[in-house]
Amino acid sequence: MLLTNLVEVKLLKTLFNKIWDEHVVVSKDEKDLLYIDLHLIHEVTSPQAFEGLRLKNRKLRRPDRTFATMDHNTPTIKEHRKKIEDPLSVEQLDSLEKNCRDFGIELYDMDSEYNGIVHMIGPEMGLSLPGKTIVCGDSHTATHGAMGAIAFGIGTSEVEEVFATQCLWQKRPKNMGIKITGVLPENVSAKDIILHLIKEHSTSFGTGYAIEFYGETIENMEVEDRLTLCNMAIEAGAKFGIIRPDEKTVEYIKDRKYTPKGEEFEKYLKYVETLKTDSEDLFDEIKILDVTNLKPHVSFGTNPSMTVSIDEKFPEANTEELKKAYDYMELKPGMTVEDIPIEVVFIGSCTNGRIQDMRIAAEVLKGKKVHEDIRCIVVPGSMLAKNQCEEEGLDKIFIDAGCEFRMPGCSYCLAMNEDRIAEKVHCASTSNRNFEGRQGHLSRTHLMSPYMAAKCAVAGRVEIE
Numbered sequence: 067m068l069l070t071n072l073v074e075v076k077l078l079k080t081l082f083n084k085i086w087d088e089h090v091v092v093s094k095d096e097k098d099l100l101y102i103d104l105h106l107i108h109e110v111t112s113p114q115a116f117e118g119l120r121l122k123n124r125k126l127r128r129p130d131r132t133f134a135t136m137d138h139n140t141p142t143i144k145e146h147r148k149k150i151e152d153p154l155s156v157e158q159l160d161s162l163e164k165n166c167r168d169f170g171i172e173l174y175d176m177d178s179e180y181n182g183i184v185h186m187i188g189p190e191m192g193l194s195l196p197g198k199t200i201v202c203g204d205s206h207t208a209t210h211g212a213m214g215a216i217a218f219g220i221g222t223s224e225v226e227e228v229f230a231t232q233c234l235w236q237k238r239p240k241n242m243g244i245k246i247t248g249v250l251p252e253n254v255s256a257k258d259i260i261l262h263l264i265k266e267h268s269t270s271f272g273t274g275y276a277i278e279f280y281g282e283t284i285e286n287m288e289v290e291d292r293l294t295l296c297n298m299a300i301e302a303g304a305k306f307g308i309i310r311p312d313e314k315t316v317e318y319i320k321d322r323k324y325t326p327k328g329e330e331f332e333k334y335l336k337y338v339e340t341l342k343t344d345s346e347d348l349f350d351e352i353k354i355l356d357v358t359n360l361k362p363h364v365s366f367g368t369n370p371s372m373t374v375s376i377d378e379k380f381p382e383a384n385t386e387e388l389k390k391a392y393d394y395m396e397l398k399p400g401m402t403v404e405d406i407p408i409e410v411v412f413i414g415s416c417t418n419g420r421i422q423d424m425r426i427a428a429e430v431l432k433g434k435k436v437h438e439d440i441r442c443i444v445v446p447g448s449m450l451a452k453n454q455c456e457e458e459g460l461d462k463i464f465i466d467a468g469c470e471f472r473m474p475g476c477s478y479c480l481a482m483n484e485d486r487i488a489e490k491v492h493c494a495s496t497s498n499r500n501f502e503g504r505q506g507h508l509s510r511t512h513l514m515s516p517y518m519a520a521k522c523a524v525a526g527r528v529e530i531e
C-alpha cells in the first residue's frame with residue numbers, strides 16, 4: 067500500500083511540468099534541451115537570426131513549424147507599405163519577406179487575411195494549442211500559455227538556435243500558483259486582475275517562476291480574457307503564464323485553421339484532458355486573490371505596479387522611483403484617476419485588441435460621442451478581429467462615435483511605427499507597458515481595461531463611477 071502511494075506521489079505533476087517533461091530531449095547541468103513545437107516570428111527580432119543562419123551556412127530545421135507575421139512596424143492606415151517612411155521599418159519588413167521566401171516559411175504579410183499581432187494570430191489560427199511548446203522573439207509570448215501551453219519569449223540568438231535545431235536549452239522555472247476566486251463584478255476584467263496583482267506584489271514577484279492561474283474565476287473566464295491575463299505575466303517578472311485547458315479552450319480551438327480535425331481532433335482531446343495540475347501542493351508558492359470586491363484599476367506612474375484601484379488616491383511619493391514617476395507624469399500624490407488630463411484613448415494591442423475587447427468597447431460607445439477633448443483610436447489586433455468587427459457592425463459604432471477605426475498592428479502600444487503619442491500627452495491605453503517614452507518620446511501612458519478606456523473616451527476623463 068505504502069509503495070503504491072509512493073509511486074503515485076512521484077507521478078503527480080503540475081500542468082507546466084507535465085508539458086515540460088514531454089518535451090525534454092536531453093538534460094545536462096540543470097538545463098533541459100526542449101523540443102519546440104511552434105516558432106512564431108516577426109520582423110523586429112528575426113533579421114539577425116536569419117543572417118546568423120546564412121553566415122554559418124545552417125538550414126532552417128522545421129519551416130513547417132515556423133510562422134511569420136508583420137506587426138510592430140506596420141502602419142495602421144489603409145494604405146500599406148508604400149506609405150512607410152522610416153527606413154529601418156522598411157528594411158525589417160522587406161527582410162522578413164525575403165527571408166520567409168528564401169527559407170520556405172509561411173508569412174502572413176500586410177495583405178493577408180490572417181495578418182496581425184503575433185500573439186493574436188497564434189491562438190486565432192489554432193496554431194497555439196494545449197500541450198505545445200511555443201516560442202517567439204518577443205517578451206509577451208506568455209500570452210499563448212492561456213491555451214494550456216508552455217510559451218515564452220526568447221532573444222535573437224535563441225531565435226537562431228530554434229531556426230537551426232527546433233530545440234532550445236532552458237532551465238526549468240519554479241511553479242507558482244495564483245488562485246483566483248469569486249465572481250468578477252460587472253465591468254471588471256482580467257486586465258484589472260493582473261494590474262491589481264502587479265500593484266500588490268511588484269513587477270518582479272514572478273521572476274524565476276512559471277505562473278499558473280487557476281480557481282473558479284479562471285474557470286468562468288472566457289479564453290480571450292485568459293489571454294489578457296497571461297499576456298502580462300512578463301510584467302510581473304514571469305517568463306511563463308499558463309492556464310489549464312478546459313471545455314472553453316476546446317470550444318475556442320475547435321474548427322480553427324490549424325486545429326486538428328475529425329478523428330485526429332477527438333484523439334487529441336483525450337490528451338488535452340490530461341493537461342492539469344494534479345495537486346495544489348505541487349506549487350512552490352501559492353498566492354490567493356478574491357475578486358469579489360475588485361474595482362477597475364488604472365496606472366498613474368511609469369511601471370505597471372504604479373497603479374491604483376479607481377477608488378484610491380495616488381500614494382505618497384516615498385521612493386525615488388515614485389518621485390521620478392510623478393515628475394515625469396506631472397501628477398501628484400493624493401490626486402485620483404479623474405485628475406489625469408487624458409487627451410488620447412488607445413484601444414488595441416496584444417493585451418486587449420481581441421474581438422471580445424472590441425465588443426466591450428463598442429458596447430460603451432454605442433450611440434455616444436467621443437468627448438471633444440479626446441482623440442480615440444481603435445486598432446483591432448488582427449485582420450480576423452478587424453473583419454469580425456465589420457461583420458458585427460462594430461466598426462460603424464466606433465466611427466459614428468467619432469473614433470478612428472484602423473488596420474491591425476502593434477500601433478500605439480510602442481513607438482516603433484507611425485502611431486505615436488505626442489510629448490507630454492496622457493494616453494488612456496489598453497496595452498501592457500507604461501514606461502517613459504513607451505508610446506512616443508515623453509508620452510504618458512495610463513494602463514486600463516477596454517471598458518475603462520472606452521468610458522474615458524466618452525467622459526473625457528477616467529470615470530470613478
Ligand SMILES: CC(C)[C@H](C(=O)O)[C@@H](O)C(=O)O
Pocket residue numbers: 110111138203204205206219480
Ligand atoms: C519589439 C519586441 C522585441 C518587444 C518585446 O519583446 O516585447 C515588443 O513587442 C514590446 O512589447 O516591447
Ligand code: SF4
Pocket residue numbers: 137138183184185204206415416417475476479480497498
Ligand atoms: S502589441 Fe505591444 S506588447 Fe504586444 S507584441 Fe506588439 S509591441 Fe509588444
